[in-house]
Amino acid sequence: MKQELLNLDDAVAVLERTPSSLSALLVGLPDTWTRATEGDGTWSPYDVIGHLIHGERTDWIPRARHILAGNTRPFETFDRTAQFKESEGKSLAELLEIFADARQHNVAALLEMHLTDEDLRRPGVHPELGHVTLKQLLATWVVHDLDHVSQIARTMAKAYREATGPWSAYLSILRDREK
């Protein structure tokens, strides 16, 4: 069964690397890059880091605990725009530090759960998606990181769309997620 491919060590290996990879990419970068968006209603790299922080606070570990406690009521709904208020007044470097601290804390919390295969199969109820498992939650945490790493790279790339001239034909990233 392909879902068995989720290996906790593999998942943690990505989760613990995301903050340092994003800090190496973003700390000290000009606003040209960090405040760029893909257009109206899309997020800048700055916005994305705030969203990742909100996930650390309200989504992944709280939902894992909710499942392990045997709760049958649905998870709290995740607020997808909380970062616009929560990031106010903070520099990107500050947000990246907050994210790194929160992630380190949450990975430690995950490891302290000493999850068994049986734990990983425990069920939860998502408010929109219905029946899910702890294993699926943890896999989603990893893929969610990677989705946003990709989004940050794509958003930055599009800031130079016109500047690449004829080469844009070869740079598929400039057409990703375009309507």
Add this chain to the structure above:
Amino acid sequence: MKQELLNLDDAVAVLERTPSSLSALLVGLPDTWTRATEGDGTWSPYDVIGHLIHGERTDWIPRARHILAGNTRPFETFDRTAQFKESEGKSLAELLEIFADARQHNVAALLEMHLTDEDLRRPGVHPELGHVTLKQLLATWVVHDLDHVSQIARTMAKAYREATGPWSAYLSILRDREK
């Protein structure tokens, strides 16, 4: 003119951060991630780093020098599969070090060119795309980095496609670049 948005300091800011960001993401990661591909004919993160090294050796700075020397013959064609032979026998950590050294060397070479606005408008001939400028070449170098950062994140994410279960509906990265 939007092409004027290419600012050399902004471009260098990304170019000099790519190696450390990729090393922070990839060094020590299990093969589950670094040898994953998106399917037949697609590249693993390991393959991508080899491709980036080949670009440092044969593409960006050599083409910039070709333009600055006033050459009117087309650039040498870039070999898109050179990494399969060149990376043989090397670990990913070794490749990432080679990439970091080559990039550091090339960013230094770029800065030593002390490019003026007039230099940036100098023309070159691409073997397939025809007339291009030095400015477009440098913008493409940056966007090419970001395209491959995004590709690495996407490729890793797809290794957990099934593991995310119902959440895959929310994870658009799992559908990027799918036919």
